[in-house]
Amino acid sequence: MNHQEDQNWLLRVRGLTKIFGQPCDSSIAQTGPEHATNICPETGAVVAIADIGFDLYPGEVLGIVGESGSGKSTLVQLLHFDQEASGGRVLFQEVDQGRTNILALSNQRKRFIKNHLMGMVYQNPRDGLNFNFTAGGNIAEKLLMAGTFHVGKIRGRAGYLLTQTEVPVLRMDETPASFSGGMQQRVQISKAVANNPPLVFFDEVTSGLDVSVQAKVLDLIRKLQQESGISMIVVSHDLGVIRMLTDRTIVLKHGRMVEHGLTDQILQDPQHAYTQLLVSSLL
Amino acid sequence: MATLLKVANLHKEFTLFIPGAKKIRALENVSFDMEEGEILGLTGKSGAGKSTLMKCIYRTYLPTSGSIRMHLANGGVSNIAHAPEHEVLSIRRTEMHYCSQFLHAIPRVPALEVVSEGLRVRGYSREDASGQAQKCFERLALPEELWNAYPSTFSGGEQQRVNISRAVLSRPRLLLVDEPTASLDLKTKDAVIDILLELKASGTSILLITHDAHTLNRLCDRCLHLENGALRNAVPVRNTEKV
Numbered sequence: 001m002n003h004q005e006d007q008n009w010l011l012r013v014r015g016l017t018k019i020f021g022q023p024c025d026s027s028i029a030q031t032g033p034e035h036a037t038n039i040c041p042e043t044g045a046v047v048a049i050a051d052i053g054f055d056l057y058p059g060e061v062l063g064i065v066g067e068s069g070s071g072k073s074t075l076v077q078l079l080h081f082d083q084e085a086s087g088g089r090v091l092f093q094e095v096d097q098g099r100t101n102i103l104a105l106s107n108q109r110k111r112f113i114k115n116h117l118m119g120m121v122y123q124n125p126r127d128g129l130n131f132n133f134t135a136g137g138n139i140a141e142k143l144l145m146a147g148t149f150h151v152g153k154i155r156g157r158a159g160y161l162l163t164q165t166e167v168p169v170l171r172m173d174e175t176p177a178s179f180s181g182g183m184q185q186r187v188q189i190s191k192a193v194a195n196n197p198p199l200v201f202f203d204e205v206t207s208g209l210d211v212s213v214q215a216k217v218l219d220l221i222r223k224l225q226q227e228s229g230i231s232m233i234v235v236s237h238d239l240g241v242i243r244m245l246t247d248r249t250i251v252l253k254h255g256r257m258v259e260h261g262l263t264d265q266i267l268q269d270p271q272h273a274y275t276q277l278l279v280s281s282l283l
Numbered sequence: 284m285a286t287l288l289k290v291a292n293l294h295k296e297f298t299l300f301i302p303g304a305k306k307i308r309a310l311e312n313v314s315f316d317m318e319e320g321e322i323l324g325l326t327g328k329s330g331a332g333k334s335t336l337m338k339c340i341y342r343t344y345l346p347t348s349g350s351i352r353m354h355l356a357n358g359g360v361s362n363i364a365h366a367p368e369h370e371v372l373s374i375r376r377t378e379m380h381y382c383s384q385f386l387h388a389i390p391r392v393p394a395l396e397v398v399s400e401g402l403r404v405r406g407y408s409r410e411d412a413s414g415q416a417q418k419c420f421e422r423l424a425l426p427e428e429l430w431n432a433y434p435s436t437f438s439g440g441e442q443q444r445v446n447i448s449r450a451v452l453s454r455p456r457l458l459l460v461d462e463p464t465a466s467l468d469l470k471t472k473d474a475v476i477d478i479l480l481e482l483k484a485s486g487t488s489i490l491l492i493t494h495d496a497h498t499l500n501r502l503c504d505r506c507l508h509l510e511n512g513a514l515r516n517a518v519p520v521r522n523t524e525k526v
Binding site: 006060216219248 | 344368390
């Protein structure tokens with residue numbers, strides 16, 4: 001294939017790093033999988049992730065796996081501007097044709113990108129939904145922030161999304177507090193994709209749901225992806241979720257990328273000792 | 284005929300990180316060409332490396348060394364052994380399909396949808412895609428009451444037919460099939476063989492693993508024989524009855 005295609009990435013991440021606490025010059029060198037820790041022995045700084053780099057292509061679903069504390073959530077939170085990165089570059093094709101490091105933009109522009117071009121689904125619906133608003137109101141909030149002000153249009157879109165996600169439209173004017181966990185999660189997904197953003201992050205969205213509800217939520221995500229071709233980054237410690245949803249996978253350990261590959265290759269022919277251990281732990 | 288696939292000096296070694304790390308040599312210096320529009324059989328004892336070779340071509344296994352060059356529809360050539368992930372994904376979406384021995388069913392998706400999904404992604408209408416899937420199920424004698432049921436509850440032979448339907452309807456340029464007729468009765472076996480022959484007639488090249496002499500004889504133009512991960516001389520299909 002020609003090399004021009006290689007420039008068609010949607011998101012390009014290079015050297016992404018996040019350190020909590022006071023780092024010293026050797027904090028990064030003294031942490032990582034080969035040191036079996038992400039805590040700097042000199043200063044106690046936590047190297048949550050260091051030197052992460054990958055490209056995401058349009059319509060692709062990228063999985064991020066690793067044990068608790070490996071830096072999975074930190075990674076997507078940095079990309080969604082929920083936290084500030086300590087270093088690295090993130091280029092996004094939708095912003096200045098991918099020529100600007102979006103991490104270095106003003107807060108105002110970051111907010112614009114977050115509202116218009118990204119969606120985020122958190123593990124805990126309370127992080128992504130406002131429980132003082134109704135289900136419909138939550139979806140409206142995202143649409144309003146993305147610049148849709150016509151009330152009829154907003155209610156129409158909210159109704160459509162709730163139907164798609166099998167939340168009874170009759171309950172659109174109730175607050176999510178009265179919903180079951182699976183329903184709350186589906187309202188949160190509706191909100192995240194309400195304005196058709198090109199990039200959506202999913203952080204452990206099925207943890208804590210029972211298997212039948214989990215299957216329903218996964219099926220919903222898969223359908224949304226197929227119908228609108230959204231690019232997704234899916235964080236999960238559950239390899240079943242990764243197998244079902246993703247095309248490619250990155251494996252994190254102690255904040256570093258230990259392996260990346262096609263998802264079926266990662267699961268069937270893992271190259272790194274840690275990935276083999278992870279895959280062989282699969283039930 | 285034009286070459287579709289050129290495999291050269293392919294090696295595959297698995298490293299197991301168990302106490303006292305172990306290496307397993309699965310493929311050794313495998314080289315062969317595959318022509319456009321041919322059905323190439325792959326034979327050999329269990330453990331000879333047939334599925335490993337097939338999975339290397341699909342890049343489910345990462346080759347240790349060597350090259351797998353595929354001539355693409357757009358005139359380009361991709362070395363699947365080392366190509367970037369997104370390039371392999373794009374080839375899988377449009378030109379290459381892998382039909383394994385076992386169906387990896389997606390939970391809560393009915394059989395008809397599992398099969399028609401691929402068509403809908405490529406722009407067919409819901410009715411059209413569903414119609415084509417139904418026709419394929421009919422030919423393979425999959426009982427109608429199963430069409431809207433979940434494949435994870437199906438028997439082995441029923442799952443296999445769902446899997447083959449999906450592979451056939453995706454109409455790839457290169458189809459990799461692992462034991463397509465293993466758990467089927469004679470009549471259904473012949474239906475599968477007929478469908479694969481039609482696929483070949485429409486231009487698809489097929490790499491086929493089978494232990495079944497009948498399937499091999501009816502389908503294959505040529506045959507490759509693997510022994511302990513190495514290729515023995517390619518034999519014309521007529522001589523394979525005794526293999």
